[in-house]
Amino acid sequence: MLIKLQNLEGILPVKLYLPFDLINHNNYTSMGKDIPSRSEDYSLWYNELVKKADLAEHSDVRGCMVIKPYGYSIWEKMQQALDKMFKDTGHMNAYFPLFVPKSLFEAEEKNAEGFAKECAIVTHYRLKSDPQHPGKLMVDPDAQLEEELVVRPTSEAIIWSTYKKWVQSYRDLPILVNQWANVVRWEMRTRLFLRTAEFLWQEGHTAHATADEAVRETVQMLDVYADFAESFMAVPVIKGRKSEGEKFPGAIDTYCIEAMMQDGKALQAGTSHFLGQNFAKAFDVQFTNKEGKLDYVWGTSWGVSTRLVGALIMAHSDDDGLVLPPKLAPIHVVIVPIFKHADELAKISEKAQEIAAALKKLGFTVKFDDRDTHKPGFKFAEWELKGVPLRLAIGPRDMENGTVEVARRDTKEKQVVKMDEIVSKVPVLLDDIQDSIYKKALEFRTRLTTRVDTYDDFKRVLDEKTGFILAHWDGTPETEAAIKEETKATIRCIPLDAPAEAGKCIYSGKPSDRRVLFARAY
RNA sequence: CGGGGUGUAGCGCAGCCCGGUUAGCGCACCACGUUAGGGACGUGGGGGUCGGAUGUUCGAAUCAUCUCACCCCGACCA
Secondary structure, three states: OEEEOOOOOOOOOOOOEEEHHHOOOOOOOOOOOOOOOOOOOHHHHHHHHHHHOOOEEEOOOOOOEEEOHHHHHHHHHHHHHHHHHHHHOOOEEOOOOOEEEHHHHOOOHHHHHHHHHHOOEEEEOOEEEOOOOOOOEEEOHHHEEEEEEEEOOOOHHHHHHHHHHHOOEHHHOOEEEEEEEEEEOOOOOOEOOOEOOEEEEEEEEEEEOOHHHHHHHHHHHHHHHHHHHHHOOOOOEEEEEOOHHHOOOOOOEEEEEEEEOOOOOEEEEEEEEEEEOHHHHHOOOEEEOOOOOEEEOEEEEEEEEOHHHHHHHHHHOEOOEOOOOHHHOOOOEEEEEOOOOHHHHHHHHHHHHHHHHHHHHOOOOEEEOOOOOOOHHHHHHHHHHOOOOEEEEEOHHHHHHOEEEEEEOOOOOEEEEEHHHHHHHHHHHHHHHHHHHHHHHHHHHHHOEEEOOOHHHHHHHHHHHOOEEEEEOOOOHHHHHHHHHHHOOEEEEEEOOOOOOOEEOOOOOOEEOOEEEEEOEO
């Protein structure tokens, strides 16, 4: 396997190739090892990993992705955990239409304008056979819709137009609804999981009688997301508020969680919006309050998407493949038997099944890989590639000594454990893995977070060290835009926990009262 | 949507510039045998409308035009 380096722009119309083993691997012909080293080319590494670990692939449909079973099962794990957290905070699931009539879509002007450039639109509802090309179909010109239907890029419009019918009085509030759905955004450039034309997500849409309650909901859901990211994904996040320039079109305030990937770039992992009365006004959702007066409803919306799967991959994986946090791993433990003959396998099997059954009873997902078509070494590598947190190997030697070899994915440490102790050992190890990959990611982020006070330092850190930068900003969109233009770094958020601190804007020198978080982002 | 590039077997690619037997190679796949505690080896075998359409030509993977898709760099974004 060779890795493809960048074209020498404008010099030669050729590609340069470098044998992979010159970089850091010996056995470059076998499966798995042909993942490029992260340091070489992060995005190439990411793409290869997604494919090799059997998570997803590009679809033949423009900009879309096929999520393969193993990749989807990670998303399912996320769904289950999130869904429980939503229910625990009083929400219920519902489902709204995929199509949004254009007139509804354009009702909230800022929202419509913000998404206008990336909408798929249904204009016809019928095909017919093409007289010019036998056997082919054409769009029936007689079947043009009177009003075009926008395929939802987000569901505020269709949902708020429905809420209008649901709300009369403060007694009808709050509405606390979540929807698991697909949405379409006709992005110019797509990347597996991180940005695809169609993606899966969850979007919560709530309606409240007071601004205060809506703000509390917005912040509560941000906390839910942060909690999920940190305790399930083992990815530390920074909670913050978006600047004017970066906030959701149609929102008063956008809150977000920002995570750092292993190349030092930021990834927005979730957003929670305080919509004020913008959508209520656009869709005329009024209610009679306790004082008997008519008022507009206050709204929030919040969402996370399959992008989280991308975040998970980029936050923890190494050159041997995925590293999955136990709480989201589709398979917790894989048992690999080592055997020469069928009768040997039979003996090991018996023991392995016993251990597997005991672990399953504790709620773990266990895979017993008794394929006789692959050698143990192959299986080790394959399950590591897929990020299974723990691997147990049982061979003749273990059968003789009454032991099991257990290997953890994150550190690749192996230890030999007594067979009757392994079942109690597994939960301890899984907890430790969950914990230590979080700590590792947190240490990495801390190391790559820099406070800077001058624009020169800002640019130097951005180019040489990368990562997050905490710096003073004068609060103006002009400065934000200028910095983005010159450095490609954006204000990821104004951290919620940023302490008040007098300083000068690194760009304009004007006074600032707190540091904000800058980074280059996905 | 602008600039650059690529589409040839499941994957990765060579062949194209300079048109000419039956389109190759590595991995993967299948069969048999030997192997098995970190990605096994040998022998044999199967698999292709060369992204699609149109054109030029006696003849097109190769040349031309159009088109679709993907990748990289911008702009846009969860």
